Amino acid sequence: MKRLNFKSFVYILGLMFVFSSCDEQLDQVPTVDMSSSIYWKTEADATTALNGLCSDVRYLFDRDYYLDGMGEFVRVRGNSFMNTYGRTGRAYMGNWEIRPVGSMAGFDRMYEFCFGAVNRANYVIENVQKMVEQTTLPDKKKNLETVIGEAKLMRALVYFRLISMWGDVPYIDWRVYKNSEVASLPRTPIETIKDSIISDLTYAYDKLPVKASAIGRMAKPAALALRGKVQLYWGCWNKNGWPELDSFTPDQTKASTAFKAAAADFKSVIQDYSLTLFRNGEPGSCDALGKADVLPNYFYLFLPAANGDPEFLLYFTHGGTGSNQSEELMRDLAGRSLETGQAWVTPRFEIADRYQSTITGDFCDPLIPLDVATVKDARTRLNSAVNPQSYANRDYRMKSTILWDYEMCKGSTGKVDAGWVPYIYKTWGAKVTINGVSYTSYNTDGTNSGYVFRKFVRNYAGQGRSDGDFNWPVIRLADVFLMYAEADNEVNGPQTLAIDLVNKIRHRGNLPALAASKTSDKAAFFSAIEQERIVELAGEGQRSFDLRRWRAIERVWGPALGPGKASYDTYGAQVAKFFENTNELSYQQSYIFKIPQSERDRNPNLTQNKPYR
């Protein structure tokens, strides 16, 4: 009996051990994400890693229209960033309204995600470099170096943004494994970083193909155009100074060398790669006032149809519905009538006067804002901002860029065409009858100026407001034309090639060539170039960078402690006022961004820019 019981005891113990062997279950393999141990074997691995990098860098740049809120022509009342997990727009988290003054301390997330992209690039560069070292196949090596070239182009682009906004920043060009490697980094002088950027771009220029292998991949002109732009900015900083970055000493010799180098790079882009402007720079046709069946070529340049056009040199791709990689231009720029757009970004009233007459080639009489409720003939009075006739015979780019009262736009709801919606300020989706036809007017709660954007907004249904597939341009050929003109003008004054290039841009708006007075001297030509930049690059996030590198904030807004400048709507109500009684310090803060305080709390070696100390 006793033996039997002992036996059963052994059985039980044995049973327990059998079950104990289930402990292999403790090794659980992830089901959706890939384990990194099986990676970095093939060229395809290098390319997919590059894709991952480009994807992240994209989100730092594809909402550059928000940056125009720091200029004088675009209002950014908020942004469409919704949650922490959304990738798109995350660089603007915590930054709501973006204004010409007082916003430069709110770009901590931009700083953070720029460095995020730098780390992504370093990870790709280091791993692909290892593959290069291990391979003996020349073809494979070449392909891998092309990948490194594009990764370095990305790193250069991101560092260029970092130095344009914050001046000196820590320079990290290695793969970081531990926090301690970066926890106490000091800032690297801007010139050192600039040199590294140039060397990255030179590598990229050497390794990238003449023509990109596919839409979305980069080619030599991208590297060259960016290298030119970096040198143009470097020239400007040295020429105009950057007193808010007190570690930086401007140097006129460096300035002129930089302008020359910039002009040379731009010239090469323009002449060596047989690139042309979109639709050969022809203006196309422009429909009558109040109609939008036929729109100028410039409008189509900013629709997905233009994706892959040679005019885009450096750009980021997007996919449409379901790709999870869409832009949100319609949501940000259009009103509710277009897929319930939120119109976070709208043109200010003041941009309208910038569009010149196709007849005179010069500025028109300023528009007069009038309130239709109190002024009886406001809709018909000469030069009235609410009289559609005041907008006749203007630069084609005006109709392509903004909507004014009684301009038509294609509405859409639930991805279905909702017919024409006439834009009429302060009507918010009211019933209106125009020429005997009944419409529901364009509804937007987002504008306070009397205008909304047409540029970048699709004029057809089928995609939701967050389903955009437009390839966002960071550098366009038109920009290169204007930057060449600017750099060359800095060195040589107005020259024929430069003037021709500016006139090519003007031709796109169906404007006559520049009058002789506009190219009579360096200063006049500079103004003409600035004017073209304002019009041509409206909403592309260039204006505030231009103002800073030209040190033109006082020129635009008036001196410190002065009256500042108000912004109005087409009805004549004042909607905003900037720089009124604003002190010197606030002006200084408009020239440079604030190093994130949260990081400085942790890292005492990270110094602060002068106006924020």
Added chain:
Amino acid sequence: MTYLRTTNNVIYLLNLTLKFMINFFKKRLISAFSIFFMSCLALSAQSQSFIVEGEVLSQENEPLVGVGITIKNTAQGTTTDANGHYSIKVPDKNAVLVFSFIGFKAREIAVGSQKSIIVKLEDSMVQLDNVVVVGYGTQKKVNVTGSVSSVTVSESLTDRSVANVSSALQGLMPGLAVSQNSGMAGNNGSELLIRGLGTINNSSPLIVVDDMPDVDINRINMNDIESISVLKDASASSVYGSRAANGVILVKTKSGKKNDKTQIDFSGSKGWEKPTNYYDFMDDYPRALTLHQRSAATSPSTNGKNQVFKNGTIDQWMALGMVDPIKYPNTDWWDVITRTGSTENYNLSASGGKDNSNFYASVGYHKQEGLQINNDYERYNARFNADYKLMKNMNLGFRFDGNWSNYVYSYDDGFTGQLNDMQYAIAGIYPYDSERNLYGGVMAYGEDPQAYNALTFYTNVLKKENRQEANTSFYLDWEPIKGLVARVDYNLSYYNQFFKEANIPNRAYNFQTESYGSRWFVSENASITNRVNSGYKTLMNERLNYHKKFNENHEFSAMLVHSTEYWFDRYLMASRENRIHPSLSEIDAALTTTQGTAGNSSAEALSSFIGRINYSAYGKYLLELNLRADGSSKFQAGNRFGYFPSASLGWIFSEEEFVRSLTDDWLTSGKLRVSYGELGNNSGIGRYQQQELLYQNNYIVGGSIANGFIYSKMLNKDLSWESTAVLNLGLDLVYLNGKLSTEFDYYDRLTTGMLQRSQVSLHLTGAYEAAYANLGNLRNRGAEANITWKDKVKDFRYSVNFNVSYNRSRLEKWAEFLDKGSIYVNMPYQYLYSYQDKGLAQTWQETYAATPQSLAPGDVVRKDVNGDGLIDGNDRVASTNNLTDMPTTNYGLNLQMFWKGFDLSMLFQAATGRKDFWINVYNTSNLPKQRYASSYEQLNDTWSWENRDASRPRLGGAATNMSETTLWLDDMSYLRMKNIMLGYTLPKKWTQRLSISSLRVYGSTENIFTLTNYRGLDPEKIGSTVDVYPLTKSFSVGVNVSF
């Protein structure tokens, strides 16, 4: 329609199941067993057997039904019938009859030559013989050395009109804090916290039902529960080691009693619900517009030029609103979108047992119609528990619990969702024209076209979620040697949850212009979305128990368990746009042009070894040792296992002669408990967190999606378990022969190495998720008291229980930089940190006198506490005695009375020590320019030159008026009458004729009143700036019938 059909089907199915079960048991097993019995009896009938008859009565001379009568040292027995009569055949004159009944002292009576024995049973007051459920077994309460509170579930609990078990636990046990956050049907479960917030990670206790961890306590049928134990200290809960750091709630479900005749119980109740409190939204649109005007007029930069609403608009609305309420509506939205809620509960159960087997089976139905229209929840439960004795030394049994719920709601929080908050429900919108099926939109000139028609969202944007769960378990135990029991448990639980959303397209209509406005509330291409979450969990326990008594005075028991747990979850989603007709809601009824899918799965495993040793000597010295080792698949090999030991000592000092001699006349029993131990927690990290992974990050190349990968995790290879060490001191005293009992506990609980993402440089966070690290230490100290008085005066029996618990936390260590805020080192977790203010400025002079902060009269003047001439974060003052998110002290008072068939119970519950800011989108004094659902308080109680006694700042004043300052700070203490229940059990003699052994009718109310100074919705709710789903008070009536 489909719902009705499903309901019928389910009821039909449940009926069938129940019938089957009852038939099965009644016909087959019972007859089989009775044959077995008969033969046993036949065998024993050889000697001089005779029959004893009699009656069992209570002290009040009421016949007792169902009293168990056994012949000592035999398996024979019977029970009293509905009249309290019994009759039993005894073998001979030496037989001893044992009369036992729950709630009464057992009696043994030697038969002798008596043929008729009338027995009176005495109520048992003394709880010392009670058994409490502890981890992997039961223990006599007297032998428990850890800190365990338990409650036996009775009618005073099951008959309450509470929606779920978690909410029913409020106020019942010291140390268990229960807070309900919403009265939303289907989403009204309460948060349970044992002894404060133990960790900044998941701090909810582990719920174990019949040895199966991770059961959703809110899906169990309250009527199926026999008892609930709460294990609070390390020693009690350490057998659940790695999961038990925040305490354990053990639920034991009912099972049939041996030798019990089959009993059938039915209970049914119906209740009606009203909100405890709600915001008084203004149903007067012209006044609301006037508020906008007043608010905008204060903005100095525009001098009121940008006034959105004109006087004409307002006057017109005021005048025509009285004539044409459709074109100029003044809608009372709260009226439109709420209703009287209701709850219904029906439960039918059968239980019984014979010598070798017992069973319990039940079906239950619970339905709640929420306060919000179209917010419904219903749940079906079926349970079947059975045990069977296979051999003399071998038992097997199984537990089956199936439940099914249907849940309909609009937003997750009920009334509020992203961008569609109640704050946009302006009075100037006409809800619905039923004749033409039109939903009203904005009509006033200047109003934001995006304003909100709440009705359409709560009617056309509905989510339907149904969930099925099956929790099944099986055990087999075997006692090969006396004292040694081997047992295998296998549990399988499965769930399937289906979510469906198919919003019905509709757009805003303007009744003034008789045309559609621009806004689509739900766009025409509204998609159909289906989501399926399903998964299972298995648990395998192999246990060895050994129990031995050495020479009377030494009792030893040991337990060894190996346990493996495995979780698997799967998710699948599909959606399509472009439905062929809005009335159709299945995916196939939509075009394939735009569709979306998602799917994934994940798994986790835990393997544990558990050992426990109990030793008691002379019935007064108790020792318990525990050790648990846990390996989790969440950690990398090498750091996988955590070891969690504990020990406890108990001393029943009242058994000592020298104590007894002093206290014999008043102290019945006294016990001192000490325990110390460690527990683990791995809830802070995700299933695959510790693995090096590449994430998808695609790009578009050549116009189509191209694969992209990024590396975005930094790993901390040394990451290990978070652990909690608990010291517990307890003193249990029973006085006056059980009339009074007290339990006191003190604990000190230190959680070390709290798992948290470490903070890394901003130069990395844009690319990498920071690694997890064992970062902080949090200490909780507290004390608890539980005092019960039970007595009776003639026919009147009553009991009073008072329990109180106090908890204080301190964040003792944080390995990284912490910015100033309500979480700071050496401070209580989430302490109160507030600006101080001098109230509202009444004059310009006051604003000049204050530290400059750009104020005007009517603004809140904040104090410059540190006197540096600036008002900034440094001017906040800490109050360590108050927390913002939870109370420090919880109280419960439970009264029960019985008198001649009447029963009355009352439960009061209170909490103190919480102060929070009353700041949300509904009480702001800084109104937006347009679309805002104002309240009358914003009109009447905001400061203006004419209304200088107002308590709130002026409209449209300084932005800092709504900052977290003392003006908005409320004491969240409250005292709540949770429940009163009055029941009456009809006298036996009336009900017997209907073969009803017991019939009770009752009425009950919940949350009938609340005393609090809080100005907001409810002091029990978590602070939220948008959530307005109130808690509910209810009235219900019901009946319990037993056959």
